[in-house]
Amino acid sequence: MSVDTATVAKIASLARLKVSEDELAAMVPELNGILAWVEQLGEVDVTGVEPMTAVIPNHLRLREDVINADPLTGGGKRDAVLANAPAAEHGFFGVPKVIE
Amino acid sequence: MTQLTDLGIAAIRSGVASGDFTATEVAAAFNANVAAASALNAFIVATPELALEAAAKVDADRAAGKPLGKMAGVPIGMKDLFCTKGVQTTAASHMLEGFTPQYESTVSQKLWDAGAGMLGKLNLDQFAMGSSNETSYFGKVISPWRRNDGGNAALAPGGSSGGSSAAIAARLCPAATGTDTGGSIRQPAAFTGISGIKPTYGRCSRWGVVAFASSLDQAGPMARDVRDCAIMLEAMAGFDAKDATSLDMPVPAWEAGLNADLKGKKVGIPREYRLDGMDADVAASWEQGIAWLKDAGAEVIDISLPHTKYALPCYYIIAPAEASSNLARYDGVRYGLRDLPDGAGLQDMYAATRAAGFGPEVKRRIMIGTYVLSAGFYDAYYTQAQKVRTLISRDFTEAFKHCDVILTPTAPSAAFALGEKSADPLEMYLNDVFSVPASLAGLPAMSVPAGLNREGLPLGLHLIGRPFDEQGVLNAGLAIEQRAGFSAQPEKWW
Numbered sequence: 001m002s003v004d005t006a007t008v009a010k011i012a013s014l015a016r017l018k019v020s021e022d023e024l025a026a027m028v029p030e031l032n033g034i035l036a037w038v039e040q041l042g043e044v045d046v047t048g049v050e051p052m053t054a055v056i057p058n059h060l061r062l063r064e065d066v067i068n069a070d071p072l073t074g075g076g077k078r079d080a081v082l083a084n085a086p087a088a089e090h091g092f093f094g095v096p097k098v099i100e
Numbered sequence: 101m102t103q104l105t106d107l108g109i110a111a112i113r114s115g116v117a118s119g120d121f122t123a124t125e126v127a128a129a130f131n132a133n134v135a136a137a138s139a140l141n142a143f144i145v146a147t148p149e150l151a152l153e154a155a156a157k158v159d160a161d162r163a164a165g166k167p168l169g170k171m172a173g174v175p176i177g178m179k180d181l182f183c184t185k186g187v188q189t190t191a192a193s194h195m196l197e198g199f200t201p202q203y204e205s206t207v208s209q210k211l212w213d214a215g216a217g218m219l220g221k222l223n224l225d226q227f228a229m230g231s232s233n234e235t236s237y238f239g240k241v242i243s244p245w246r247r248n249d250g251g252n253a254a255l256a257p258g259g260s261s262g263g264s265s266a267a268i269a270a271r272l273c274p275a276a277t278g279t280d281t282g283g284s285i286r287q288p289a290a291f292t293g294i295s296g297i298k299p300t301y302g303r304c305s306r307w308g309v310v311a312f313a314s315s316l317d318q319a320g321p322m323a324r325d326v327r328d329c330a331i332m333l334e335a336m337a338g339f340d341a342k343d344a345t346s347l348d349m350p351v352p353a354w355e356a357g358l359n360a361d362l363k364g365k366k367v368g369i370p371r372e373y374r375l376d377g378m379d380a381d382v383a384a385s386w387e388q389g390i391a392w393l394k395d396a397g398a399e400v401i402d403i404s405l406p407h408t409k410y411a412l413p414c415y416y417i418i419a420p421a422e423a424s425s426n427l428a429r430y431d432g433v434r435y436g437l438r439d440l441p442d443g444a445g446l447q448d449m450y451a452a453t454r455a456a457g458f459g460p461e462v463k464r465r466i467m468i469g470t471y472v473l474s475a476g477f478y479d480a481y482y483t484q485a486q487k488v489r490t491l492i493s494r495d496f497t498e499a500f501k502h503c504d505v506i507l508t509p510t511a512p513s514a515a516f517a518l519g520e521k522s523a524d525p526l527e528m529y530l531n532d533v534f535s536v537p538a539s540l541a542g543l544p545a546m547s548v549p550a551g552l553n554r555e556g557l558p559l560g561l562h563l564i565g566r567p568f569d570e571q572g573v574l575n576a577g578l579a580i581e582q583r584a585g586f587s588a589q590p591e592k593w594w
Contacts, residue, residue, distance in 0.1 A: 015424060016450040019463075041481075084434070
């Protein structure tokens with residue numbers, strides 16, 4: 001499968017990446033080169049093979065179902081959560097207007 | 101007298117404990133080397149005051165007769181992928197420039213608890229995506245090594261942990277943290293003549309490590325020798341409830357268990373790793389490694405890992421797929437860069453922020469990942485890759501029925517010149533051909549220096565072990581280290 005400019009533009013939009021026409025033109029052959037190379041996986045016989053879900057057998061744990069099970073990541077951390085926000089306002093994350 | 105900056109972890113720890121010198125003297129000596137090495141660009145941020153503060157605490161503890169930790173008095177470099185509370189953590193990206201974590205990663209906290217101090221945050225490939233350190237937003241790291249042709253070409257320190265490898269090789273720190281997704285500890289270690297181990301997936305907590313590909317990312321130590329790697333890995337590893345894939349197992353006493361006698365052990369040599377047109381020096385160093393392991397008492401056998409040739413394409417579907425999901429978090433809202441063009445709405449802000457904050461290689465991988473996960477292509481690419489990954493892992497399971505550890509070269513060549521491979525992404529990806537299969541299978545693997553090639557550059561040998569058998573890997577590494585007697589150092593030019 002190879003991708004054309006329109007497909008690459010669509011992927012960029014899905015990935016929320018703004019790309020210029022020039023960048024788009026450069027990406028098409030690059031992505032096609034990489035995709036053509038990974039497509040050799042198609043020749044592997046995978047009949048009856050399960051896709052890997054865990055590389056090392058390990059059961060997934062549930063944390064204790066209590067409030068503030070870990071005080072470091074529990075509640076009451078508003079200021080720390082907002083400390084690196086590019087636009088924190090009134091104790092919230094600020095974003096551009098989304099409703100007209 | 102030996103300079104303090106020539107000492108490794110074990111020597112510093114014992115010298116501090118016995119009072120031959122103070123931790124403060126050690127920290128000051130390494131701080132001075134860091135300050136004088138800006139030409140290498142190994143550090144994004146230096147934190148001499150933190151190194152001194154940690155050292156002062158160790159000196160005070162010793163004076164007070166308190167017990168000292170495993171890493172007491174050892175100043176280290178921290179790859180700038182680990183969140184460090186109050187110290188900028190960038191993943192070498194513009195996106196996270198100025199990001200100051202409000203918490204400490206589990207691995208770095210364990211190291212501080214063990215008595216280590218931080219010399220600074222080390223440069224890397226942007227979001228750990230690269231094999232040469234050329235994708236850093238903060239400029240490429242220059243290897244301290246040079247070819248012996250007098251040409252002085254600037255060489256790659258490897259990647260993504262290239263700041264770590266360059267800093268250790270140049271004696272700016274005795275050891276450093278690395279992270280390895282497809283070879284990012286082992287390949288830079290090989291390029292710079294140092295040792296580095298990626299433990300079994302899950303040994304070291306991923307909590308507080310900026311995520312690249314979560315099913316592959318694993319932290320590990322990089323240091324001058326095998327013993328130092330064992331000491332530091334003990335300090336870094338351990339169960340962490342905050343990482344859902346953390347292994348709930350005790351941390352073995354790897355340092356105490358070191359034993360270079362390989363009698364009764366079988367070493368597998370995978371025939372599929374003998375590539376057509378393999379670099380002659382790399383092939384010769386592999387042969388030498390086989391001879392050394394035989395000399396250590398091991399039996400060497402031929403093994404087959406039939407799906408080896410599919411490991412790289414498999415990796416370059418799975419890693420970008422996971423990266424595209426992980427990096428979706430950079431939205432210009434919660435942390436990191438925001439680019440808000442005049443009159444832009446929320447969607448435009450996302451796209452502009454991500455366009456401005458990510459470098460070309462990161463964008464390339466996000467694009468590939470988004471494509472292989474998109475409706476209509478998911479099964480053909482992603483599911484197929486996960487099935488092939490099962491087969492690659494099964495190859496190792498089969499091989500380990502016949503051998504205890506596997507020996508291969510770490511990389512297909514010695515360090516290449518900066519700029520030599522950056523034009524073609526595929527050519528760069530091929531540099532990880534020997535390291536990626538063990539990553540896909542989650543296995544412990546390490547690189548140890550084997551010697552110099554005809555250009556005077558270090559070559560590494562690569563050992564892969566069974567799940568949880570870091571000890572077997574370290575022991576085989578030690579056997580090679582004792583026989584290689586690698587003592588070459590780059591001549592100081594910086």
